[in-house]
Amino acid sequence: MNEFLERYTAYRELIDRRLSNVIDRDEPVTMYEPARYVLSGGGKRIRPVLVMLACQAAGGDPMDAVDAGVAVEILHNFTLVHDDIMDRADTRRGRETVHRKWDENIAILVGDELMGIAYKTLLNTERGDVRALTRVFTEGVIEVCEGQSYDKEFEALPSVTEEQYLMMIGKKTGWLVAISAEMGAIIAGADAAQTAALVEYGRCVGRAFQVQDDLLDVVADKKTFGKPIGGDIIEGKKTFLLVHALSGATGEDLDLLHAVATHTAPAVELVERVTAVYEKLGVLEDARKKIQKDTSAALQALERLDDNQGRRMLAWFAEMLLERQY
Amino acid sequence: MNEFLERYTAYRELIDRRLSNVIDRDEPVTMYEPARYVLSGGGKRIRPVLVMLACQAAGGDPMDAVDAGVAVEILHNFTLVHDDIMDRADTRRGRETVHRKWDENIAILVGDELMGIAYKTLLNTERGDVRALTRVFTEGVIEVCEGQSYDKEFEALPSVTEEQYLMMIGKKTGWLVAISAEMGAIIAGADAAQTAALVEYGRCVGRAFQVQDDLLDVVADKKTFGKPIGGDIIEGKKTFLLVHALSGATGEDLDLLHAVATHTAPAVELVERVTAVYEKLGVLEDARKKIQKDTSAALQALERLDDNQGRRMLAWFAEMLLERQY
Numbered sequence: 001m002n003e004f005l006e007r008y009t010a011y012r013e014l015i016d017r018r019l020s021n022v023i024d025r026d027e028p029v030t031m032y033e034p035a036r037y038v039l040s041g042g043g044k045r046i047r048p049v050l051v052m053l054a055c056q057a058a059g060g061d062p063m064d065a066v067d068a069g070v071a072v073e074i075l076h077n078f079t080l081v082h083d084d085i086m087d088r089a090d091t092r093r094g095r096e097t098v099h100r101k102w103d104e105n106i107a108i109l110v111g112d113e114l115m116g117i118a119y120k121t122l123l124n125t126e127r128g129d130v131r132a133l134t135r136v137f138t139e140g141v142i143e144v145c146e147g148q149s150y151d152k153e154f155e156a157l158p159s160v161t162e163e164q165y166l167m168m169i170g171k172k173t174g175w176l177v178a179i180s181a182e183m184g185a186i187i188a189g190a191d192a193a194q195t196a197a198l199v200e201y202g203r204c205v206g207r208a209f210q211v212q213d214d215l216l217d218v219v220a221d222k223k224t225f226g227k228p229i230g231g232d233i234i235e236g237k238k239t240f241l242l243v244h245a246l247s248g249a250t251g252e253d254l255d256l257l258h259a260v261a262t263h264t265a266p267a268v269e270l271v272e273r274v275t276a277v278y279e280k281l282g283v284l285e286d287a288r289k290k291i292q293k294d295t296s297a298a299l300q301a302l303e304r305l306d307d308n309q310g311r312r313m314l315a316w317f318a319e320m321l322l323e324r325q326y
Numbered sequence: 327m328n329e330f331l332e333r334y335t336a337y338r339e340l341i342d343r344r345l346s347n348v349i350d351r352d353e354p355v356t357m358y359e360p361a362r363y364v365l366s367g368g369g370k371r372i373r374p375v376l377v378m379l380a381c382q383a384a385g386g387d388p389m390d391a392v393d394a395g396v397a398v399e400i401l402h403n404f405t406l407v408h409d410d411i412m413d414r415a416d417t418r419r420g421r422e423t424v425h426r427k428w429d430e431n432i433a434i435l436v437g438d439e440l441m442g443i444a445y446k447t448l449l450n451t452e453r454g455d456v457r458a459l460t461r462v463f464t465e466g467v468i469e470v471c472e473g474q475s476y477d478k479e480f481e482a483l484p485s486v487t488e489e490q491y492l493m494m495i496g497k498k499t500g501w502l503v504a505i506s507a508e509m510g511a512i513i514a515g516a517d518a519a520q521t522a523a524l525v526e527y528g529r530c531v532g533r534a535f536q537v538q539d540d541l542l543d544v545v546a547d548k549k550t551f552g553k554p555i556g557g558d559i560i561e562g563k564k565t566f567l568l569v570h571a572l573s574g575a576t577g578e579d580l581d582l583l584h585a586v587a588t589h590t591a592p593a594v595e596l597v598e599r600v601t602a603v604y605e606k607l608g609v610l611e612d613a614r615k616k617i618q619k620d621t622s623a624a625l626q627a628l629e630r631l632d633d634n635q636g637r638r639m640l641a642w643f644a645e646m647l648l649e650r651q652y
Contacts, residue, residue, distance in 0.1 A: 031475040082438060086431040105412040108434060109475050112408060115441055116467035123461050130457045135449050141442035149357040149435055 004316040008049060011062070015048045018070045022121055034098050034110045035117070038077050041093050046209070046321070047072045047180040050202065053317060054184025056310025057302070058194045064127040065187045071122035071137065072180050078114035079144050081107055086152065087235075115141070128187040136186065140179040147172025154238050158262050165243045166207070173213075174206030181205075197304040204298035205318050208291045212324065214239035215287045218275050221325060230271030236263045240290070245283045253277045295322045330642040337378055337388070338371045344396045348447055360424050360436045361443070364403050367419050372535070372647070373398040373506040379643060380510025380524045382636025383628070390453040391513045397448035397463065398506050404440035405470050407433055412478065413561075441467070454513040462512065466505040473498025480564050484588050491569045495536045496529075503532030523630040530624035531644050534617045538650065540565035541613045544601050547651060556597030562589045566616070570609045579603045621648045 019039045023032055048069025055065035083089075084097040085107050091097060099107035122137055123130070150168040154160045160168075181202030185195040217232040218241065232239050238261065246257050259265035260274055278284050298318045305311050345365045349358055374395030381391035409415075410423040411433050417423060425433035448463055449456070476494040480486045486494075507528030511521040543558040544567065558565050564587065572583050585591035586600055604610050624644045631637050 028472055028475040028479055030479055031472060078438075082434055085434060105478060108408055108411060109471055109478075111434075111438070112404075112441070113468060113471040113475075115438070116464055116471060119445070119460070119464040120468065123457060123464065130460075131449060134445070134456075134460055138442055138445040138449065142439060142446065145435055145439040145442060146354055146357060149354040149439075152431060152435075153354055153356055 004313055005320075007313060008317065008320075011049045011052055012045045014066065015045045015070060015073060016042075018066060019073065022070060022074070022117060030102070030106055031109060031113055034102050034106055035113060037101070038081055038098060038110065038114065039074065041077070041095060043073075043093065044324075045073060047076055047176055049317070050177065050180035050205075050314075051184045051187075053310050053313045054181040054198045054202070055188045056184075057305055057308065057314050058185045058188035058190035058198060058310070059306075059308070060127065060184070060188025060190075062310070064125070065184050067121050067124040068133065068137075068183050068187060069180070071118045071125075072140070072176060072183065074114050074118035074121060075137070075140065075144075076176055078111045078118065079148065081111040081114065083148060086148070125187060128189055133183055133186045136179050136182050140176050143171045143175040147175065155236070157238075158258065159246055160238050160243060162240075162243050162247065165238060165240060169210045169240075170203075170207065173210040174203060177206030177209060178202035194305060197301045200301035201298045201314060201318075204294045204301065205321065208294035208298065208318070209321055211240045211287050211291050211294070212321065214241050215284065215291070216325070217241075218271075218278060219284065230275070233260060233271050233274045234267075236260050236265075240287055241278055241283050244286055245278055245281050248281050248283070249277065253281070291322060295319065330639060331646075333639060334375060334643065334646075337375045340392065341371045341374045341395060341399060342368075344392060345399060348396060348400070348443060356428070356432055357435060357439055360428050360432055361439060363427070364407055364424060364436065364440065365400065367403070367421060369399075369419065370650075371399060373402055373502055375643070376503065376506035376528065376531075376640075377510045377513075379636050379639045380507040380528070381514045382510075383631055383634065383640050384511045384514035384516035384520045384524060384636070385632075385634070386453065386510070386514025386516075388636070390451070391510050393447050393450040394459065394463075394509050394513060395506070397444045397451075398466070398502060398509065400440050400444035400447060401463070401466065401470075402502055404437045404444065405474065407437040407440065409474060412474070451513060454515055459509055459512045462505050462508050466502050469497045469501040473501065481562070483564075484584065485572055486564050486569060488566075488569050488573065491564055491566060492533070495566075496533065499536040499539075500529060500532030503535060504528035507531075520631060523627045526627035527624045527640060527644070530620045530627065531647060534620035534624065534644070535647055537566045537613050537617050537620070538647065540567050541610065541617070542651070543567075544597075544604060545610065556601070559586060559597050559600045560593075562586050562591075566613055567604055567609050570612055571604055571607050574607050574609070575603065579607070617648060621645065 022039065023036055026032055051069035051072055052062035052065045056062040080092060081098050084092055085099045085104055089097050090100050098110055122134060125133060147168055151172055154168060178199055181198040182195060185198045218230060220229060242257065242261060246261065249257050256265060256273060256277060295318050299315055302311055302315055348365065349362055352358055377395035377398055378388035378391045382388040406418060407424050410418055411425045411430055415423050416426050424436055448460060451459060473494055477498055480494060504525055507524040508521060511524045540558065544556060546555060568583065568587060572587065575583050582591060582599060582603060621644050625641055628637055628641055
C-alpha cells in the first residue's frame with residue numbers, strides 16, 4: 001500500500017469511528033436505531049477526508065478538521081435518506097433504504113434529525129471562525145436542496161441542456177465537495193488566495209466525481225459497483241452521458257434517447273442499446289475527457305498553494321477519484 | 327388597544343415583514359414558491375416575539391434579536407410542513423398543506439430547505455456568542471425531532487402515562503418556546519441567573535401553551551379556532567386531556583377512552599360523548615388548573631429579573647396566552 005493510500009485509509013477509519021459514536025442517545029428507538037443504521041452504512045468518506053486534507057494543505061492540523069468533516073458526511077447522509085424517499089429507491093450501498101426498512105415517516109424524521117446532529121457536530125470545531133464555518137456549511141444545505149429540486153424538475157422535462165445539467169449537478173453533488181475544501185481552509189485560518197485555490201480544487205473534483213459517477217453507471221464492473229449497471233438509463237436520469245448524447249444524435253438514435261429521457265423507451269435490451277448509441281456517438285470518450293480536464297484543473301489549482309504533505313495528498317486524492325471503478 | 331398589545335402587534339408585524347422577505351431567490355420554482363407560501367401563512371409568532379422580549383428583559387435591544395426570532399419561526403414552520411406529511415393533514419391554519427397543494431416530495435424538500443434558511447437567518451445575528459446561540463438553536467432542532475418521534479411512537483401504543491406525555495410534549499412543543507427565551511438571553515449577553523430565569527419562564531409558558539392547545543381542541547369556539555372542534559379526539563391523539571382522563575376513568579367511560587386511544591371508537595357522536603366524559607371526570611378543570619399553575623410559575627421566574635419594559639411585556643404575554651381562545 002502506498003503512503004497516500006495508507007493515510008487516506010487511516011483518515012477514513014477515523015471518520016468511520018467518529019460516525020459510529022456521534023449518536024449518544026438510544027431513545028426514541030424509532031429515531032436513533034435508523035439514524036445509527038444510516039451512519040454505519042460505509043462509503044468512501046470523500047467529503048470528510050477532503051475537509052481534513054484541505055485544512056492540512058492550508059497549513060493547519062487535519063485533526064482540528066475532524067468534527068467539521070464528520071458534520072459534512074452526516075449532512076451528505078441526510079440528503080441520501082430524503083433523496084431515496086423521493087426517488088423511491090429500495091437499496092443504497094447494497095442495503096435497504098430507511099423508508100423501506102422502516103417507513104417513510106421515520107425516514108423523513110431521521111433525515112431531519114441527522115441535519116441537527118450534523119450542526120451539533122460542526123459546532124464542536126474549535127479552530128477557525130465559527131460563524132464563517134457555519135455559514136459555508138449552511139449555504140451547502142441550501143444549495144444541495146436546490147440541486148435536488150432542479151433534479152426533480154428536470155425529470156419531468158423531455159430534455160435539458162448540458163448547461164442546465166452542469167448547474168444542477170454542481171449544486172446537488174459538486175457543492176458539498178467544494179465546501180468541504182473551503183471548510184478545511186477556514187479551520188486552518190487560510191488567507192484569501194489559499195481559500196480560493198482550495199475552493200477551485202473542490203469545485204473541479206466535485207464535477208469530475210459526478211461525471212465519473214455517470215460514466216460508471218454504464219462501464220463499471222458489475223461485481224465491484226454495488227448497484228445494477230445501467231440504472232440511470234432505466235430511470236431515464238438526465239446524466240452527463242444522456243444530455244451530451246441527445247445534443248449529438250440523429251435519426252433512430254435520437255428517437256431512442258428521447259424515449260429514454262421521457263421514460264417511454266421499451267424495456268427490452270434497453271441498457272445495451274443505449275450503451276451502444278453512447279459508444280457510437282463517442283460520449284463515453286467525451287465523458288472521460290471531461291473528467292480528465294476537470295482533474296487537471298483541480299491539480300492546477302493546487303499549484304497555487306505551498307508544497308506540503310496535505311497538498312500532495314490532495315493531488316493524489318484527485319487522481320485516485322479519477323481512476324476509481326466504483 | 328392597550329400598550330402591551332400594541333407593542334406585541336408591532337413586533338408581530340415586523341416579523342411577518344421579515345418572513346416575507348427572507349427568501350431572495352425565485353428558482354427552482356418548485357422550491358421557492360411553496361417555501362414563500364409556508365412563510366406567509368400567518369400565525370401568532372409567539373416564538374420570535376419571545377426571543378425579542380427575552381432579549382429586552384435581559385437588558386438588550388429587542389431589534390438585535392429579530393434575526394434569531396425569524397430563524398426560530400422558520401424552524402417551527404419547517405417542523406409543521408414535515409409533521410403535516412406524517413400526520414396526513416390536509417389543512418393548516420385554514421389553508422391547504424404543502425404536500426396537498428403540491429406533492430409529498432416537494433413538501434419534504436421545502437422543509438429541508440427551510441431549515442437551511444433558518445440557520446442562514448440565525449447567523450445574521452450580530453450580538454451575543456454566535457456559537458452558544460447556534461448550539462441552543464441546534465439542540466432545539468434535535469429535541470423537536472425527538473418529540474415528533476415520540477409522538478408517532480405513542481400513537482401506536484394503547485396508552486401512555488402523564489409523565490410520558492409531558493416529556494414528549496416538552497420536546498415537541500415546549501422546547502422551541504424555551505429556547506426562544508434562552509436565545510434572547512444569549513443575544514443580550516445575560517448572566518447565568520438571568521438566563522436561568524428566562525429559560526424557566528420559557529419552559530413554563532411552553533407547557534401552559536400546549537395544555538391550552540389540548541383544551542381548546544374541546545372547548546374552543548368553532549368560528550375563531552380555525553380547525554374542527556374535537557380533531558384530537560377523532561385522531562385519537564394522546565393529549566393532556568385523554569391521558570389524564572384515562573388515569574381516572576372506570577367502567578364504560580374507560581372503555582370509550584380506550585377505544586379512542588386505540589382508534590377503535592365508533593364515529594357516531596364521538597366528540598360529544600368524549601367531551602361529556604371529560605367534563606364528568608373534571609379533566610377540563612384539571613387542565614385549566616395546570617395551565618394556571620404553569621403560568622404562575624412563569625410569572626414567578628420573571629420576578630428574578632430586574633424590572634423593565636421587557637419583563638413587563640413577558641408577564642403580559644404569559645397571561646395573554648393563558649386567555650387565548652384560538
